[in-house]
Amino acid sequence: MTRSPVWHPFTQHGLEEPIPLVSHAEGAVLNTADGRRVIDAISSWWVTTHGHCHPRIVAAIAEQAQRLDQLIFAGWTHDPAEQLARDLVDLFGLPYAFFSDSGSTAVEVALKMALGFWANRGEPRHRIIVMEHSYHGDTIGAMSVGARGVFNQSYAPLLFDVATVPFPAGGREQATLDALEALCRKGDAAAFIVEPLVLGAGGMLVYPATILAQMHAICAKHGVLFIADEVMTGWGRTGTLAACEQAGFTPDLMCLAKGLTGGSMPLAVTMASAAIYEAHWSKDRAQMFYHSSSYTANPIACAAANANLAVWRDEPVMERIAALAQRQAEGLAMLAQVPGITNPRQCGTIIAVDYVGGGEGYLSGLGPKLSAFFRTRDLLLRPLGNTTYVMPPYCIEAGDLARVHQAMAEAAELP
Numbered sequence: 001m002t003r004s005p006v007w008h009p010f011t012q013h014g015l016e017e018p019i020p021l022v023s024h025a026e027g028a029v030l031n032t033a034d035g036r037r038v039i040d041a042i043s044s045w046w047v048t049t050h051g052h053c054h055p056r057i058v059a060a061i062a063e064q065a066q067r068l069d070q071l072i073f074a075g076w077t078h079d080p081a082e083q084l085a086r087d088l089v090d091l092f093g094l095p096y097a098f099f100s101d102s103g104s105t106a107v108e109v110a111l112k113m114a115l116g117f118w119a120n121r122g123e124p125r126h127r128i129i130v131m132e133h134s135y136h137g138d139t140i141g142a143m144s145v146g147a148r149g150v151f152n153q154s155y156a157p158l159l160f161d162v163a164t165v166p167f168p169a170g171g172r173e174q175a176t177l178d179a180l181e182a183l184c185r186k187g188d189a190a191a192f193i194v195e196p197l198v199l200g201a202g203g204m205l206v207y208p209a210t211i212l213a214q215m216h217a218i219c220a221k222h223g224v225l226f227i228a229d230e231v232m233t234g235w236g237r238t239g240t241l242a243a244c245e246q247a248g249f250t251p252d253l254m255c256l257a258k259g260l261t262g263g264s265m266p267l268a269v270t271m272a273s274a275a276i277y278e279a280h281w282s283k284d285r286a287q288m289f290y291h292s293s294s295y296t297a298n299p300i301a302c303a304a305a306n307a308n309l310a311v312w313r314d315e316p317v318m319e320r321i322a323a324l325a326q327r328q329a330e331g332l333a334m335l336a337q338v339p340g341i342t343n344p345r346q347c348g349t350i351i352a353v354d355y356v357g358g359g360e361g362y363l364s365g366l367g368p369k370l371s372a373f374f375r376t377r378d379l380l381l382r383p384l385g386n387t388t389y390v391m392p393p394y395c396i397e398a399g400d401l402a403r404v405h406q407a408m409a410e411a412a413e414l415p
């Protein structure tokens, strides 16, 4: 076979096994060209919510593609974006929607809006506060506010300085709150950016809603803008539509992507407060928000998102989420008893465990062994070092989910 010219993301082409070719998918199942039925236990990297190729979303994409495929969004508009923005405002309680095309971009936009807010008020502030172990994307700005490590050490000299609070690990929550309070009090902080309730790529680390609420209260007291990066946690993953709901507040900026189109098309949005929009509203062109990308608010992607919202309205999505969370809890209780498995944790539809041995961290030798094992079982699971998590589409069948849990238990024999 000739070597493929495709350069894959987060893939060491010098090491990886042959790359599976997927021909079609439905629900929580991927079908490979060589005839295997693979369970997508990580929602194709956390994006697929209602299952692959949901008929209603597919139909909306086909219909919109024939009507209006793409439109410059600076100074022009279209119905799919107008309708989507109105519905997002109703759902998330923030009055303005700025569209882009990936989670990383939604984060870049939020950071630029926060800095623009302070600059346009004539009170420039540039310090961004972040949380230890965070992940916010792979562009330079998003990497700057994320954890530093092997992923970005080659680019480290280009990343901007941030102030970091510790992760609120069980029993050490007060240290996080104290650090945040001290940093906010300095008066130079523009914003605090955080993944609410679950730090995803950092290892599926969970912390309680009460701490999230207290972190928000500290920022609000000091006027530091609160950016909720709900790119992964949004769209029901944590048991509620947005994770922030569980802490009972509306942030100043909210980043949404992944599940925004049900996982069918690339689209992202940064939702903003009135104060942030108004800080950019002026008769002075120098104060406008200077950001765009070619495909901002692409009409086909917006139509897919509108169909996703219709699915949320018309199908029993919250019931499905509750049932999945319950089955995940049962699987986790079983896994917690398995020797070699430690640190079982859950937030809504997401469960994670760590395997003992094989070294810690993303480059733990155990990760590739686990991946290879799950692949032989026709499961798409992608361990983060010695952490394995399950984050399936909400439509996954009970028998398929049980197979995932069973394989995770058997994998404890590997190290």
Ligand SMILES: *Cc1c(COP(=O)(O)O)cnc(C)c1O
Binding pocket: 101, 102, 103, 104, 105, 107, 135, 136, 137, 138, 195, 200, 201, 229, 230, 231, 232, 233, 257, 258
């Ligand atoms: C995936 C992710 C991003 C980046 O989104 P992309 O669409 O991959 O650019 C940002 N923040 C969080 C919390 C994520 O999980």
